[in-house]
Each structure stands twice: as C-alpha cells, then as structure tokens.
Amino acid sequence: MIVALNVGLVALILGLAVWAIVAREPFAAVVGFIAYGLLLTLVWVQLHGIDVALTEAAIGGGLTGALLIGAATRLRGTEAEARAERPGPATRWLAAAVSVAVTLALAACVLVLPVPAPTLAPEVAAHMAATEVGNPITSVLLAFRAMDTLLEAIVLLFALIGVWSLTPDRFWGGRPGLRQGYDANGILAYAARLLPPIGIVAGIYIFWVGADRPGGKFQGATILAAMWLLVMMAGLADAPPIRRTWLRALLVAGPLAFIAVGLVGAVRAGAFLAYPPGLAKPLILAIEFALMPTLTLILGLMLVGTPQRGDTP
Amino acid sequence: MNVPTLFGLCAAALVGIGLYGLIVDPHPLRKILAFNVVGSGVFVLFGAIARRGAAAGMGGDPVPQALLITGIVVAFSATALAVALLKRLSDEAGSVTLSSDAPARAKSDAGHD
Amino acid sequence: MTEFFLGASAFILAMVGLGLVRILRGPGDADRMMAAQLLGTGGIAAVLLLGTATGEGATLDVALTLALLAAFASYAFVKAEDGP
C-alpha cells in the first residue's frame, strides 16, 4: 500500500512539474506550481522530516502561492510577447540533452550512494543533552550550526532591503504595496476577523513546541506573517511606512540579539556563538524570542513588496 | 526500491525538468517557476539522503533536515526578490522581456522616477 | 488498520490528483483555483490518514498549518482579480 502511495505521489509531482514548465499561460503554470508545493509537504511527511513538512506547508502552501498568483495576474498578457522570443529547435534540443544528462548523472549518484549511509544523527544524539533542547533539528539550527541560522536571518534582511531598494525615489520611505479597499461586510473582511486570532495562537504554539517537538521560529513566523497579510489584504490594517524607526529597529533586533549572544559566547566560552555550560537553553530561547518578530515582519513585508505610495494612508 | 531511492530518482528528474524550463522559456516569471522546480528537486534529493541517515532513534539525519529548513526559507526570499524585480521591470519598461535587443518601449517615461 | 488508512490516503490522493485535470483544461482561472482548493483539502485528509497510520503525532501540526493557509491562494487570487 505504501508503495502505491509513494509511486502515485511521485507521478503527480512529476506531472505537475512538467505542467509548470510547459503550460501556455503563466497563471495556469502558477496554479500547477501551488498544487506541486502542497504535494511536496506529503513528500516530507513520507521522508520523516516533519519539521521540513511544517516549513513547506507554511511557505510552499501559503506565502509562495500568494506571491506568485499576484505576480501572474499582474503580468497577464505578457506571454505572447515572450513566446516570440522562444529559442529555436536547435537550442531546445540542446537544452533537453543537457537536462537529460544532468538527470541521469544525479540518478546514477542516487543509485550508488554509499551503504551504510553516512549520518550525523548519533553525533547529534550524543551532544543534544548539552543544549537541553528536546528537538534535534532545533539543536542543530541554534547550537551546532548556529552560524548558518545567523547568516540566514541576515540574508533575509538583505533580501528585504533588496526589495525596498527598488522603490522609485518619490515613494522612498512610503508604504509598501497598494492601498487595499475595505468592505466592512465583505467575505474577506469576515475571514480576516475570524482567522487571525486562531492563526496567531497556532503560530505561537508551533513556535513554542519547537524546542522539544517538530516546530520552531521559521514555521511559527511564517504563519504569523500569513495572518498579518490576510489582515492587510482585507484592508483592515495598512502596511507601515518603511521609514518608521520602530519598524527598522524590530527588523534588526533579531540578528543583533543573535550576534550579541554570539559575542557573549566569545568572551565566556571561548568561541563565537559557543554557549557557556548550563546557559545553553536560556540563550537559545532568547535568540528564538528575538528572531520571531523580526522574521514575521521580514516575511510579511517581503510579500507586500516595494513601496508604491507616500506615507500618507 | 526503497523510499529514499524512489524520491531520490524523482528529485533527479525534477532538477532536469526545471533546468529545461529555465533554459528554454523566455518569460521571466516562468524562469522563476522553473528555478523553484530545480530548487525543490535539490531539496528532495537532500531529504532523501537525510532519510537514509536515519539512526539513533531519529527518522532522518537532523543536520541535512535543519539545512533544508534554512534552504526553503532562503529560496522563498530569493523568489520574493525576483518577483519584486520583475514587477519593477514591468512598471518601468512596459514589458518583461529580458532580451537585450528588444525595442525599448515606454522608455521616455521611465526617467521621472 | 494501518494498511486501511494508507490505502484510504492513497485513494484520496489519487482522486484529488485526478481533479487536477481541471488545472490543465481550465477553461477559466476560477476553475483552476477550484482544483487547487480540492487538492488542498484532499492533501489535509491524506496527511491526517498518513499521520494516524504511522502514529506520528506531529503530523497533526502539519495538517493544522495546511488548514490555516488552505484558502490563502484563493484569497490572493480574488484580491488580484478584483483589484485593490
């Protein structure tokens, strides 16, 4: 039964990937891609990566879909022009040959992977007690490979600055996105009043259990960002102007707290981002708490996009 | 065939499919989609390898799984930046062509910004 | 019982997978969104069945996340179609 399930899953995923490439209209391709993201969540469940499945469900199922649908609707009618630039058959055949070659090489690598598989799981299990965190993924993210996570938070911040840097000069410092209409009795306003309270509780819950069970700040922050976006989409709240000092302070607070904890480690435990014995868990929790609002704001604002109006509402 | 091998082969195919679209399709939004297909192929390959490393009572090797979470979030931020660039290009040039010798329509009103 | 849940999960997945033909055929964008919506619900059912079959309690949280964001693409679609 499990074989039939997996083979069916693989068939659906490959079919949707092909559809996302060959569909005539961008919108049809984007809807295919959203379905594809949903099915990837099932792949992660089947590969026993529940933490990854949570991330994919929140990002692939929610934010990416909204982002791409907005873009596809905005760019409707540009497909004909692009079609005229389609490369000739020679390039297409060459591209097909290259793609097949890459696929075959990767498939060969998959088939000759070493047995027994190399793994760091026993190492993690042996040292997890020192971090006092129950979820191995969290202890990797915030203790053994904390540097990656710090750099990731900074990359996210840079990506947001990149999005903002596309602002036309006259709107610099203004509010991102377009002003959304507000209809007090509309269905969207109804959903935006009912869903966020539940979503905020769920987001904080998933953040909170992350220390000991699958979950964590990325997944929780994504859910919170999605709820914020829903409120903005319904016109119940407006995006803050990007010149606001509190906004900018919150955006750098997470990475700065992370760096501060790293420096404490450099002084007290002998290496940047090393935790003094006995203080690992409180420090990890402090980083997670500081990163949570930063990540929520960055993920939400990245989706709203470039400022397109002044800072008057 | 066991589960990690099946999904590993699926991942190899995804990388190939995405790569073909990335090269052949001239529309920038389609290139972003294709790039995400390549990316997810790499992620699934990573996940399959992590699953092979199941040991010590864990369902998979936690180190690649943690890197996957980082990767998915960074891939999203790259997509958001690419979409923002694309929207700006469309506002500015009135078209979304990436070709260098395309007619520069509506160039004149680009100077106001 | 485990086998039955896995079978039901595969069946539901196959059904909503079949529904994806609507994404291919359209004709309207709304029809395509409906197929994605159906796949979302079916995906939640499949995750729940899989999680119960394998006894992995945390899959419930995955389904919860999917359920929270299930209509997000549809909201974005309607909003983008009708303008701000």
Place this chain on the structure above:
Amino acid sequence: MSLAVDLFSVIAVAAGAFFFLAGTAGLLRFPDAFTRLHALTKADNLGLGLVVLGLLPQVGGVVAGLKLVCIWLLVQLSGATASQLIARGLRRRGAPP
C-alpha cells in the same frame, strides 16, 4: 469494543473517501463553474468531515482529537469563504449564475 470502534472508523473513512471521489467527478464532469464549485464544497465539508470523524477514536488523546476537530472547522471556514469569493468574482465578470 475495539472491533466496533475500528469498524466505525473504516466506515466513516470509506464514506469520506467516497465524497472525495464525488467531488472530483463533479469537478471534472459538471458543465459550468458554479455547479463545479458546488461539487467542490461537498468534498470540503463531508469528505474531510467524515475522515476526521473516523480518525477521532484512533488518535488517542483528547488534545489530538480537539486538534482534529479544529482542523476540520478551519477547512470549513476557509473553504466556505474561498468559494463565496470565487463565486462572487465569477458573477461580477458576467458569468450567468
């Protein structure tokens, strides 16, 4: 007792799976967008509802059971609002109701 509970689960999940079959058939076979939307909501409400009902005695624990019900209610809410919005959008663009 356990046999009766298992039987209940099997029947409820099978009935839920049937509604997904019906939803897909409707989505593929019905002639226009509004009737298709109608078919879709049946799968949303009844299909997932019956699956959740069947799984309730199997998850073990009140918290997990509450989460299941919560998931179903959330899908109800989002399904209902999304179909309403899609239907209104269709009507505004002049599709006959």
